[in-house]
Amino acid sequence: MTESCWQERLIEARGALFIEIDDGCNRQIAEAIKAFEDEWKPYSLESKCYPLMGLIKRLLDPVIDDYVRSLPSSPPHNLCGIGIKHSFSSLLGQIGFETTYRCLRENIRRFSKMDYFSSEQGNEFIAxxxxxxxxxxxxxxKRPVRIPIKDEQQKSRGVYKRSVSNFWPEFCxxxxxxxxxxxxxSNPNMSKGKEDDLRLSQYCxxxxxxxxxxxxNPLYKQAIQSKEQFDIEFxxxxxxxxxxxxxxxxxGDELIDEYFFHYLQDKMPTLEQMDDCWNSVQDIFSEQDRLDSATYELMNQRISEIYGTSNALERKDISQLRHMARRMVDLRLNDRKKRMLALKKQDLNHIQISAKLAETEGRKISSQAVSKALNGIRKEFILI
Ligand SMILES: [Zn+2]
Ligand SMILES: [Zn+2]
Known part of the structure; x- marks a missing residue:
C-alpha cells in the first residue's frame, strides 16, 4: 500500500477541514469565509502555485477591512489592530496562526465582559x-507542526510532525x-519493508x-461501537x-454545556495566567507599530513562559482531549449522568434532581435511582 493511498484513507476517515461560523457573525464576512472554504483545500504556506496567504489577502482582507471601518467609534472596538494597524493576512504572516488565535481569544474575553458587547448591538462584533x-x-x-504526544499517564511518547494539509490524521x-x-x-529508523507495511493500521x-x-481484537470491537459518542465528546x-x-x-442542552464548562475549569489556564499573557502581548503591541520577527519571537517566548510552566489544557492538546473523551465513553459517563452532575453542582438534593430531570427529559426517575447513579460515578468526573 502506497503512502498517498493511506493518506487518502486517513483523510476520509477523519472528515475534511471545516470552518466554524458563529451565529451572528457579520454576513459579508461569513460569505467571504464560505467562498474561502470552497477554495482553500489545495492551498498551503509553502506552495508557489497555491499560496495560502495570497488567498486570504484576496478573499478575506478587503471584507474584514470594510467591516472594521464600519464599526462605531464609541465604545471603541478593537480586533487586535486588524483593519487599522494591519490586515488580517499580514497579522497572520507576522505573528503566526497560533499567536493570532490566542490574541483574538483574549480580545474576545476582554470585550465580552463589557455590558455593551453582551447586548444585541455588540453581539455581531463578538460573533x-x-x-x-x-x-x-x-x-x-495548514502548517506543519511538531506535536508532543503523551500517553494516558501524561508520559511523553515523543514528538510527531503533523502533516501539512490534514486535520488530525496522526491519531487513532x-x-x-x-x-x-x-x-x-514518522520513525526513520524503522525498516519500511513490505511486510511491515501490511501489518500497520490507522489505529493505535x-x-x-x-x-x-x-x-x-475485543478492545477494537468495544471501542468502535461507541465511536459516534466518542466523536461527540471530543x-x-x-x-x-x-x-x-x-x-x-x-x-443544544444547557445542563450538558454547564457540565463541560465546570468539568474543564480547573484543567485550563487560570484567569490570572490568561491576564498575564494578554497584558504582556498588549505591552508588546503598544510599543511596536510594526511587528518584526524579533518582536514575534519575544511574544511567543512570553506566551510559552506563562502557559508553558503549567499543565493547563489548551486547544492544541488534541491528544489529551481525545484520551479524555475516550475515558468518558469507556467509563459510561452518559448525558443523563452529566445532567445529574450539573444539577448537583447547583446544590440541588436528590429529590430536586429527579424532579428537574423528569421535567427536562420527559420521563420519570426516582430519587433513589438518582443517588444510585451518582454514587456509581468515578471521582474524576465529579464537579467540585
Ligand atoms: Zn466549536
Ligand atoms: Zn486507539
Whole structure:
C-alpha cells in the first residue's frame, strides 16, 4: 500500500477541514469565509502555485477591512489592530496562526465582559471576532507542526510532525494515541519493508482491529461501537477548551454545556495566567507599530513562559482531549449522568434532581435511582 493511498484513507476517515461560523457573525464576512472554504483545500504556506496567504489577502482582507471601518467609534472596538494597524493576512504572516488565535481569544474575553458587547448591538462584533479566531485556529492545520504526544499517564511518547494539509490524521480514530501507521512513517529508523507495511493500521496498537495472529481484537470491537459518542465528546471538549470563559459546548442542552464548562475549569489556564499573557502581548503591541520577527519571537517566548510552566489544557492538546473523551465513553459517563452532575453542582438534593430531570427529559426517575447513579460515578468526573 502506497503512502498517498493511506493518506487518502486517513483523510476520509477523519472528515475534511471545516470552518466554524458563529451565529451572528457579520454576513459579508461569513460569505467571504464560505467562498474561502470552497477554495482553500489545495492551498498551503509553502506552495508557489497555491499560496495560502495570497488567498486570504484576496478573499478575506478587503471584507474584514470594510467591516472594521464600519464599526462605531464609541465604545471603541478593537480586533487586535486588524483593519487599522494591519490586515488580517499580514497579522497572520507576522505573528503566526497560533499567536493570532490566542490574541483574538483574549480580545474576545476582554470585550465580552463589557455590558455593551453582551447586548444585541455588540453581539455581531463578538460573533465576528469568534469566527476569525476559529479561522486562525483551523489555519494552523495548514502548517506543519511538531506535536508532543503523551500517553494516558501524561508520559511523553515523543514528538510527531503533523502533516501539512490534514486535520488530525496522526491519531487513532478511537483515542488520543498515535496511529500505528503514523508512528511508522514518522520513525526513520524503522525498516519500511513490505511486510511491515501490511501489518500497520490507522489505529493505535491497542485498538487495531485484528491481532497479529488474525483474530479479532475485543478492545477494537468495544471501542468502535461507541465511536459516534466518542466523536461527540471530543468535539464538545474541543469547543469548550477554545472558549473557556463561557459554556461553549454547543450541545443544544444547557445542563450538558454547564457540565463541560465546570468539568474543564480547573484543567485550563487560570484567569490570572490568561491576564498575564494578554497584558504582556498588549505591552508588546503598544510599543511596536510594526511587528518584526524579533518582536514575534519575544511574544511567543512570553506566551510559552506563562502557559508553558503549567499543565493547563489548551486547544492544541488534541491528544489529551481525545484520551479524555475516550475515558468518558469507556467509563459510561452518559448525558443523563452529566445532567445529574450539573444539577448537583447547583446544590440541588436528590429529590430536586429527579424532579428537574423528569421535567427536562420527559420521563420519570426516582430519587433513589438518582443517588444510585451518582454514587456509581468515578471521582474524576465529579464537579467540585
Ligand atoms: Zn486507539
Ligand atoms: Zn466549536
Amino acid at each position: 465576528t471576532a469568534s469566527t476569525l479566531m476559529f479561522l486562525a485556529d483551523q489555519l494552523r492545520a 480514530p478511537l483515542c488520543g494515541e498515535i496511529s500505528e501507521y503514523q508512528a511508522f512513517i 496498537s491497542s485498538h487495531r482491529p485484528r491481532n497479529s495472529d488474525g483474530t479479532w 468535539k464538545r471538549l474541543l469547543c469548550q477548551v477554545s472558549q473557556p470563559h463561557k459554556p461553549n459546548t454547543m450541545s
